[in-house]
Amino acid sequence: MGYFDSLNAQQLAAVKCTEGASMVIAGAGSGKTRVLTYRIAWLIQNGCDPFHLLALTFTNKAAREMKSRIAEIIGDSDSRNVAMGTFHSVFAKILRFHADKIGYQKNFTIYDTQDSRSLIKSIITELGLDEKIYKPGLIQHRISGAKNNLISAVDYARDGDLLLADKMSSKPRLHEIYTLYDLRCFKASAMDFDDLLFKTNLLFDEHPQVLHFYQHKFRYILVDEYQDTNQSQYVIVKKLAAVHGNICVVGDDAQSIYSFRGANIQNILNFKHDYPEHFLFKLEQNYRSTRTIVNAANSVIAKNKDQIVKTVWTDNPTGNKIRVVRTLTDNEEGKHVANQIYEIKFNHQARSRDFAILYRTNAQSRSFEEALRKLNLPYRIYGGLSFYQRKEIKDLLAYFRLAANPHDEESLKRIVNYPKRGIGNSTIDKVIVAGNDFQVSPWEVISDQTAYPTDIAPSAKRKLSEFAAMIQSFSVQMEKSDAHELAQHIAKASGIMKELYEDKSPEGVARFENIQALLSGIKEFSETGEEGSTQFLSDFMVDIALLTDADDKKAEDQDTISLMTIHSSKGLEFPYVFVVGMEENLFPSQLALNSRAELEEERRLFYVALTRAEKLVSISYATSRYRWGNLIISEPSRFIDEVDPEFLEFEGQMRGGGGVALGALNKQARMGNATKSIFSSQQRTLKKINVSSQSTLNDPLVDIRVGNNVIHERFGKGKVVGLEGNPPVKATVFFPNAGNKQLLLKFAKLEILE
DNA sequence: CTTGCAATGACTGAT
DNA sequence: TCATTGCAAG
Numbered sequence: 001m002g003y004f005d006s007l008n009a010q011q012l013a014a015v016k017c018t019e020g021a022s023m024v025i026a027g028a029g030s031g032k033t034r035v036l037t038y039r040i041a042w043l044i045q046n047g048c049d050p051f052h053l054l055a056l057t058f059t060n061k062a063a064r065e066m067k068s069r070i071a072e073i074i075g076d077s078d079s080r081n082v083a084m085g086t087f088h089s090v091f092a093k094i095l096r097f098h099a100d101k102i103g104y105q106k107n108f109t110i111y112d113t114q115d116s117r118s119l120i121k122s123i124i125t126e127l128g129l130d131e132k133i134y135k136p137g138l139i140q141h142r143i144s145g146a147k148n149n150l151i152s153a154v155d156y157a158r159d160g161d162l163l164l165a166d167k168m169s170s171k172p173r174l175h176e177i178y179t180l181y182d183l184r185c186f187k188a189s190a191m192d193f194d195d196l197l198f199k200t201n202l203l204f205d206e207h208p209q210v211l212h213f214y215q216h217k218f219r220y221i222l223v224d225e226y227q228d229t230n231q232s233q234y235v236i237v238k239k240l241a242a243v244h245g246n247i248c249v250v251g252d253d254a255q256s257i258y259s260f261r262g263a264n265i266q267n268i269l270n271f272k273h274d275y276p277e278h279f280l281f282k283l284e285q286n287y288r289s290t291r292t293i294v295n296a297a298n299s300v301i302a303k304n305k306d307q308i309v310k311t312v313w314t315d316n317p318t319g320n321k322i323r324v325v326r327t328l329t330d331n332e333e334g335k336h337v338a339n340q341i342y343e344i345k346f347n348h349q350a351r352s353r354d355f356a357i358l359y360r361t362n363a364q365s366r367s368f369e370e371a372l373r374k375l376n377l378p379y380r381i382y383g384g385l386s387f388y389q390r391k392e393i394k395d396l397l398a399y400f401r402l403a404a405n406p407h408d409e410e411s412l413k414r415i416v417n418y419p420k421r422g423i424g425n426s427t428i429d430k431v432i433v434a435g436n437d438f439q440v441s442p443w444e445v446i447s448d449q450t451a452y453p454t455d456i457a458p459s460a461k462r463k464l465s466e467f468a469a470m471i472q473s474f475s476v477q478m479e480k481s482d483a484h485e486l487a488q489h490i491a492k493a494s495g496i497m498k499e500l501y502e503d504k505s506p507e508g509v510a511r512f513e514n515i516q517a518l519l520s521g522i523k524e525f526s527e528t529g530e531e532g533s534t535q536f537l538s539d540f541m542v543d544i545a546l547l548t549d550a551d552d553k554k555a556e557d558q559d560t561i562s563l564m565t566i567h568s569s570k571g572l573e574f575p576y577v578f579v580v581g582m583e584e585n586l587f588p589s590q591l592a593l594n595s596r597a598e599l600e601e602e603r604r605l606f607y608v609a610l611t612r613a614e615k616l617v618s619i620s621y622a623t624s625r626y627r628w629g630n631l632i633i634s635e636p637s638r639f640i641d642e643v644d645p646e647f648l649e650f651e652g653q654m655r656g657g658g659g660v661a662l663g664a665l666n667k668q669a670r671m672g673n674a675t676k677s678i679f680s681s682q683q684r685t686l687k688k689i690n691v692s693s694q695s696t697l698n699d700p701l702v703d704i705r706v707g708n709n710v711i712h713e714r715f716g717k718g719k720v721v722g723l724e725g726n727p728p729v730k731a732t733v734f735f736p737n738a739g740n741k742q743l744l745l746k747f748a749k750l751e752i753l754e
Numbered sequence: 755c756t757t758g759c760a761a762t763g764a765c766t767g768a769t
Numbered sequence: 770t771c772a773t774t775g776c777a778a779g
Contacts, residue, residue: 059769088769113768137764193769260767363765366770383768417755424755460755546769567767589766605767628764629770755779762774 003073004038007031014248014281015039018046018220021241021275023268024250027312028297028611029288029573032250036224037066039248040082041073043220050081054218054240056233058225060086060551062571083218087233088193089546091200094214095191096542101207102199107404107538109190110545114389115410116140116181116192122413122432123180127173134171143178147194148230148262150201153179187441188409193545197232204239215243225571226251226271230262238274247275253308254301257567257605259597265306286312288573288614290319292647296617297610299644304600321649322610323618324640330581330625334367337578338375340618341561344576345377352378356562356574358609360587364580365563372561382564386548392500392511393518397544399490403474404538407441416467419495423467427460447472470494483537484526487519566609577613579606582621583634606639704731709753712743717753 004012011031014024015038026032036055044050057063063085070079083090092110099106111119120143121136146156156162157175166174185191191199204211221241223229226249229237241247249271256265272278286294294314301307323340327333341355357368362384372379387393395418398411406412409432417423434454435442445452447468449461456464470493477486491497500512522540529535562574581587588602610617621636640648704710708720710733722732731743731750743750 086769196769258767258769261769361766363770420756422755426755548769565767586766591766626770757779758777760774760776762772764770764772 003041007034007038008285010281010283010285011035011038014283015042017279017281018043018048018246018248020245021271021278022248022281023226023271023275023278024248024281024283025308025310026250026252026283027286027310028252028255028608029286029294029314030283030312031285031287032224032252032283033062033066033069033571035283036222036250037069037073039222040066040079041070044070044074044078044082048220050078051083052217052219053082053084053222054090054220055082055084055222056087056090056224056237057085058228058571060089060547062224064551086546087229087236088196089543091236092196092543092546095196095199095203098203098207098210101210102203103186104191104199105189105405105407107189107541109188109401109405109408109411110196110543111185111190111192111410112389112545113140113193114394115190116185118410118413119184120177120181123177123184126432126436127176127180129173129177134174134177139171139174139177142174143181144192144194145262146178147198148232150198150232150235152198153182184409187435187439188407189405190408190410194232197230197236200236201232201239204236211239215240219244219246221247223247223249224251225255227253227256227265227268228258228261228263229267230264231267232262234264234267245275253306254304254604255570255608257570257601257608259601269306269308282310284310284312286314286316286611289314289611290316290615292319292321293610293613293617296322296643296647297607299647300603300610300639300642301607303642304603305596306600320616322643322647323616324648324650325618325620326636326650327620327622328624330364330367330622331370333580333620333622333625334369334371335374337368337580337618337620338371338377340578341372341377341576342375344616350575352559352561354575355578356564356569356572356576356612357578357580358564358566358569358612359579359581360566360589360605361581362565364586368563368580377561378559379561379563380558382562383548383568387514387517388544388547390511390514392496392514396487396491396494396496396515396518397541399471399474399494399496400487400537400541402443402471403478403490404541406443406447406471406475409435409442412442415494416464419499421463421467421495423460423463427456427464430454430456431464443468478538479536481534481537482526483535483540484519484523486537487522487540491515491519566605569612570608573612573614575614576616577609577618579609579617579619580621581625582619582637582640583625584637585634586625587637588639603639603642704750704752710750711753712750 004015007015008031011034014022014035018039024032024035026035040053040055043053055063055066057066067079067082067084070082095104096106096108099108117136117140120140121131124131124134124136124139151159151162153175156178163172163175166172185195218240221237223237228251237247249268251268253265253268256263256268259265272280291314294312294316298312325333325336327336337357344350344355345352359365365381365384369379369381388397395415398414401408401411402415413428416428431442431445431454434445434452438445438452440452445454446464449465474486474490477489481489496515500508500515503509503511522537525540526535566579587606588599592598592602619640621640622634624631624633626632704720704723706720706723709717710720711717712733718733720731721734733743733750
């Protein structure tokens with residue numbers, strides 16, 4: 001039992017308390033994942049069959065990591081059989097198994113956000129509604145919200161309050177869109193993300209014997225990140241745990257950041273009412289971060305009203321203060337962060353993977369990419385457009401999807417005329433209209449044109465038949481041929497390969513390479529199968545819509561700096577963290593200033609950002625940045641002022657007068673803040689930092705000229721042969737001992753010899 | 755039906 | 770800034 005020695009008393013208690021309901025409130029960095037892994041290992045070692053375990057995580061990556069850690073403790077063969085994954089992927093599997101019971105095909109398609117928005121858009125157009133009023137994105141959000149709260153289209157159309165609310169916001173026909181959307185998804189045998197949970201509930205309600213089966217199969221249920229579950233997920237868990245009552249939820253209300261996705265913080269706050277007999281464990285010792293970081297984060301989260309009381313503390317050393325950096329533009333912010341990383345790497349022999357740059361919105365990544373590339377620092381961007389969402393990949397996948405499930409309307413629309421085969425919009429519209437009239441999928445209209453007559457021109461009809469014949473030939477091979485062979489065949493026969501090969505522009509070449517990458521990924525998949533058995537393309541397609549960028553296994557062991565949104569950094573940790581774009585209207589987001597609840601969620605997001613760091617946090621803001629191509633002036637985020645100033649040190653370029661202190665003072669006056677002034681402490685630190693800050697008048701190096709003789713602490717004497725920037729930031733220096741070196745003046749500590 | 759250009763709106767967050 | 774959409778001409 002030596003494995004368990006590394007746990008502290010609270011952790012061990014939480015691990016061993018397996019019977020009944022328990023809730024683990026786990027502060028940031030308190031070893032939550034350890035508790036989950038050891039708990040599963042403990043259960044199995046004490047005789048629980050892995051088949052009886054269900055562990056629900058927030059990301060596929062978290063599930064994978066947990067599985068491999070459990071395998072290290074108790075061995076691969078046992079850990080493999082635990083049902084572990086995200087809510088979406090676990091229940092997608094169960095739904096495929098029982099699909100016929102709720103009228104779906106086993107190989108139903110999963111619509112991603114793009115697909116479902118596109119379908120909503122066409123329904124709005126078909127109903128003749130104004131897209132300016134019925135904005136597809138907003139409608140999608142409303143439908144999603146309804147599903148997450150288990151309100152079906154029928155319920156919605158009967159709910160007086162909802163109908164009234166829609167009327168008041170001049171969208172009285174929203175419920176019609178919801179109804180039609182549902183119908184079209186059903187006809188296409190497609191489910192969107194929310195359906196995977198909604199239909200699971202439906203399956204359990206309509207088929208008690210299925211529910212009964214899983215209630216007995218899953219005798220122990222664990223839910224990670226419980227604070228971010230929505231109503232639909234909550235009900236699933238509650239149903240499954242109803243028989244045995246062995247449920248363990250783990251979470252931290254202070255890290256609830258997904259309410260926009262329907263997450264309901266009340267789920268964790270109300271656990272004690274649902275399970276009055278529950279055991280409560282609080283993990284409050286942070287093992288991750290320095291004392292400064294832990295206390296700074298605590299000082300921020302203390303401003304929130306809605307929270308479970310807890311005290312996160314640490315035994316770790318105090319560490320450095322949190323740096324606050326002000327720059328004039330977003331590009332300068334990028335350069336500054338890149339330079340800091342360069343410096344820390346050099347001084348502390350850090351690896352690239354020790355660094356993360358965290359921002360509020362995906363669009364902010366650009367200035368950092370550029371700056372890092374200039375310094376030759378390797379990086380990787382997470383989120384944004386994932387590999388599987390790129391146009392060319394989606395195009396080819398649409399062929400695969402259509403071959404697996406020809407009723408998939410979105411895939412059909414996507415590729416029926418790509419590559420160009422003379423089937424234009426008017427033809428497609430006629431097909432869709434006919435499908436609606438005859439109550440069948442568009443596929444049925446084009447594959448059996450005698451049964452579903454239309455007024456489509458004969459030439460177009462012939463082209464449709466040719467297309468249908470091609471898809472049909474792919475379908476036939478779907479469950480016969482090897483995945484890679486078929487994928488290769490489809491890529492060629494569809495004309496996609498030719499289309500992309502002929503495009504010699506840089507983007508075209510990149511697209512062609514992406515297709516190759518997808519095909520070699522499928523090849524790898526083909527080869528993972530058991531000896532002698534064939535891996536089908538349909539198996540590869542299962543749940544591909546549920547994969548994200550973070551699930552790229554190959555990228556995990558590469559040594560790169562991570563760039564991501566704070567949302568996607570949840571659950572991760574890095575020695576050095578840069579929280580950037582700390583500006584009003586950006587973070588907190590302008591769209592989150594309408595209510596206290598929204599602002600508190602932004603504050604929790606800031607808390608999550610700070611607590612990702614082990615050793616050092618640096619936060620920065622720019623006083624101006626480009627947004628949609630025009631320059632906007634911005635003010636520092638209120639959250640900077642909310643950190644107890646004893647944990648901060650300010651650094652900034654004093655060009656442009658006022659400086660940090662003045663800005664903060666103005667803000668304090670504006671907010672009528674009566675707390676102790678942070679002005680004095682900033683004054684103090686400002687003086688100190690001016691000495692070392694770059695490109696101020698005090699800095700002797702603005703006087704550097706080409707031809708100067710200089711001395712460097714490592715390379716010795718040298719001569720300046722080139723300069724970049726005005727004032728100069730980078731110098732090329734020739735050292736007789738070391739040759740030509742590119743040096744950043746800020747870090748090189750060059751001394752000019754008179 | 756396709757092509758090419760001008761106009762337009764998007765940027766919270768993501769399974 | 771960038772990608773998508775609408776419209777006119779071939």
